[in-house]
Amino acid sequence: MAALSIRDLDDSVREKLRLRAARNGRSMEAEIRAILASAVAEETPRTDLFHALVDRFSQLGGVDLEIPARNTPPRPAVLPE
Structure with a gap:
């Protein structure tokens, strides 16, 4: 393990x-x-739009x-064949 000194x-x-x-x-x-x-510590960044909007406007x-x-x-959906 490394040692670290903090001055001042x-x-x-x-x-x-x-x-x-x-x-x-x-x-x-x-x-x-x-x-x-x-x-x-690494945080997993949220890159999807939903989480970006939640973070921004919460x-x-x-x-x-x-x-x-x-x-x-x-009604049931009618899908083209």
Whole structure:
């Protein structure tokens, strides 16, 4: 495994890392490893149109539409031969 040194880390960042590690029951080193592993984990990108639209507009909320009652029975589809 590789070793990594971080220079010029702000004292407030170090303190926040220490507190976060304590909350998660880990050493600071283990917490930093978990943070880095999570940051570089590959996400499967959604490339289809449906998910792109959902991602884009989901924050706007949904719409409740009234669906009218059907007055006629459904017909079978007639397909050309």
